Amino acid sequence: MYFSIDTDGAVPIYEQIVRQVKLAVADGILVGGQRVPSVRQLASQLAINSNTIARAYQELQADHVLEPLRGRGMIVRRDAINRCTKARNALVADGVRRALADALAGGMTADELREVFEMELQRQSSLIGNGKSREA
Template sequence: MFVQVNAANGVPVYDQIARQVMFAVADGALSAGDLIPSVRELAKELAVNPNTVARAYRELQGQEIVEAVPGTGMAVRAGAKTACRKERRDLMRRRVHDVLREALGAGLPVDEVQTLFESELKKLSKGRTREKTHDQRD
């Protein structure tokens, strides 16, 4: 499965699970109608309490990303991809905003913050391009 959790990163595990499912939908790795693992199955795979997975799934249901399919399990809802892309973009915008606010609050000049941001983005973009090229060769 595509979900990995890190209990030490400061983000609640249920939120990590919900975000990763949402990001998988946004990326197209999960499509409308696709089943997600059962609570018990994912809890065992991640070695977490089933209540943690159940909470993540309740969050996803509340956001209308997944729905219960009687006798089958939980499936990605039609139209979820658009909502997931928007939520992913909003989450990233908030995180970038927080980092920029911290940098400016620490007294860094705007031009230095912009240079740092652009430099890091360029590095990450190059690495991502290399990853895609490598994946295409495999």
């Protein structure tokens, strides 16, 4: 699994890891029973303090996304997909709320917002349909 960490951003690094693991589970990139990198491996890979990774994994355990496998590290819980899908949907809804609030405060009309939304939805759907990355 690939992590994209913004060390200068407003979101704490451990929270970025938590979000990305939940999104990976919701998207089927990580599946129930799959092992995740050890704290030491991930800390080395990302060049981040191992305590930060441990904190993210502890939160993921508390959120019932990961579970320890005695002597072998952490695995994704088999029942984590529903929780992670709900978490992803909540993150998206929050982003939409913020974008709408900013657009309306900036003077955009509902019709202008609908037009922008429909155009972008069509563009993104076409990118995904062509096998291109969502980030393209």
